Amino acid sequence: MILDAKHEMQRKLFREFAETEFTREIQDELDETGEFNWNMHRLMSRYGFMGVHIPREYGGSGCDYLSYALMVEEFARVDAALSIYANTSNSLGGGPVLLAGTEEQKQYFLPRVASGEKIMVFALTEPGAGSDASRTDTTAVADGDDFILNGRKTFCSGAPVADWAVVFAKTDPTAKGSRGISMFIIDMDAPGVSLGADEKKMGINGYPTSDIVLEDVRVPGNRLLGPLHKGFKYAMMTLDGGRLGMAAQAVGVAQDCLEQATKYAKERRQFGQPIASFQGISFMLADMAADVAAARELVYAAAELKEAGKDATMACSIAKYFAAEAANRCAYKAVQIHGGYGYIRDYKVERLYRDARVIPIYEGTSQIQQVVIAGNLLKG
Numbered sequence: 001m002i003l004d005a006k007h008e009m010q011r012k013l014f015r016e017f018a019e020t021e022f023t024r025e026i027q028d029e030l031d032e033t034g035e036f037n038w039n040m041h042r043l044m045s046r047y048g049f050m051g052v053h054i055p056r057e058y059g060g061s062g063c064d065y066l067s068y069a070l071m072v073e074e075f076a077r078v079d080a081a082l083s084i085y086a087n088t089s090n091s092l093g094g095g096p097v098l099l100a101g102t103e104e105q106k107q108y109f110l111p112r113v114a115s116g117e118k119i120m121v122f123a124l125t126e127p128g129a130g131s132d133a134s135r136t137d138t139t140a141v142a143d144g145d146d147f148i149l150n151g152r153k154t155f156c157s158g159a160p161v162a163d164w165a166v167v168f169a170k171t172d173p174t175a176k177g178s179r180g181i182s183m184f185i186i187d188m189d190a191p192g193v194s195l196g197a198d199e200k201k202m203g204i205n206g207y208p209t210s211d212i213v214l215e216d217v218r219v220p221g222n223r224l225l226g227p228l229h230k231g232f233k234y235a236m237m238t239l240d241g242g243r244l245g246m247a248a249q250a251v252g253v254a255q256d257c258l259e260q261a262t263k264y265a266k267e268r269r270q271f272g273q274p275i276a277s278f279q280g281i282s283f284m285l286a287d288m289a290a291d292v293a294a295a296r297e298l299v300y301a302a303a304e305l306k307e308a309g310k311d312a313t314m315a316c317s318i319a320k321y322f323a324a325e326a327a328n329r330c331a332y333k334a335v336q337i338h339g340g341y342g343y344i345r346d347y348k349v350e351r352l353y354r355d356a357r358v359i360p361i362y363e364g365t366s367q368i369q370q371v372v373i374a375g376n377l378l379k380g
């Protein structure tokens with residue numbers, strides 16, 4: 001796709017920001033300590049990145065899906081973990097409020113999330129409900145105007161630094177499958193809310209992940225998000241947008257792999273010549289370039305489809321599936337082209353290999369994307 005002047009300009013600005021601010025020192029610190037970088041969060045907030053895809057009337061910049069995808073891609077091209085800093089508010093965090101919130105909820109939560117003043121995360125997965133997210137064991141029982149929540153959510157990105165979490169809980173225990181699940185916004189400092197340990201992850205370190213434990217948490221009725229018993233539908237709708245973001249993240253990582261490998265292949269000499277002159281190496285680079293180009297086109301096409309208000313579920317799944325796998329093919333080849341140095345932390349491709357690995361897992365594994373794609377193909 002040829003970007004129009006506006007999107008081309010946005011790409012340039014996102015790229016300049018990431019290349020200037022995501023220094024190698026910061027990247028290494030995030031990877032080594034796993035700690036959230038509040039200064040970076042504040043800086044990105046000041047630039048308005050937290051609200052890129054949140055409408056202007058709710059404090060965001062009201063940019064379209066393509067702009068959002070370009071931001072995540074360009075940030076991930078420099079650092080995958082930092083791309084999540086600006087992603088969550090625009091997708092899994094702010095998304096459910098935008099999709100299902102009352103006007104009052106939108107007016108209250110979205111401006112705070114868009115400005116970066118507050119962090120809102122998404123808590124769907126449970127120990128027994130991963131790919132089959134509808135198998136939720138968390139319960140919400142009505143008590144007067146309130147609800148009492150009990151359960152455990154797992155792998156919640158950003159939970160250790162969050163102010164609010166969108167939590168899914170069974171409100172009708174008699175309902176089967178994905179029915180009878182409702183969505184709530186909980187305060188992370190409410191009595192009964194606690195965190196599991198910070199997960200020690202393979203990659204995307206610096207954006208902490210933990211369980212959220214709910215023990216008799218009283219949630220006021222005005223924190224019910226969307227209609228009672230109908231929350232699962234909104235989880236799936238949110239994940240459509242989220243998958244687009246993670247597909248864009250994959251494109252950024254894949255592009256970085258290609259750039260790192262190309263540079264190295266031209267510099268590194270063996271048998272008296274640059275290794276790029278060996279067909280075995282140059283064809284790997286060609287395969288990577290083809291993967292990056294195809295993945296990017298799928299992401300931009302899915303973004304346009306979503307923007308046009310069309311059913312983009314299949315397009316988002318295809319983009320996420322292809323781009324996530326492509327990023328991992330590229331990361332594998334980038335390490336291979338670096339030889340032994342690719343296995344050493346001094347070289348960025350070592351981290352890219354680890355960062356890429358989660359993309360075919362979160363927001364629906366590659367197998368679940370295949371289930372969605374096949375289901376769409378075969379329905380009717």
Ligand SMILES: Cc1cc2nc3c(=O)[nH]c(=O)nc-3n(C[C@H](O)[C@H](O)[C@H](O)COP(=O)(O)OP(=O)(O)OC[C@H]3O[C@@H](n4cnc5c(N)ncnc54)[C@H](O)[C@@H]3O)c2cc1C
Nearest residue numbers: 122123124125130131155156157361362363364365367368
């Ligand atoms: C770093 C990280 C961050 C995360 N962030 C969040 C977050 O912010 N919020 C949140 O709610 N969740 C989050 N998750 C959870 C993530 O979405 C789940 O890990 C993912 O959906 C898979 O669930 P599972 O890990 O339980 O694996 P399982 O569902 O147990 O899957 C195990 C394997 O079985 C395969 N499988 C399962 N069902 C099928 C099927 N029907 N057909 C074929 N194969 C199948 C899977 O593809 C996988 O290979 C995060 C996970 C990680 C690792």
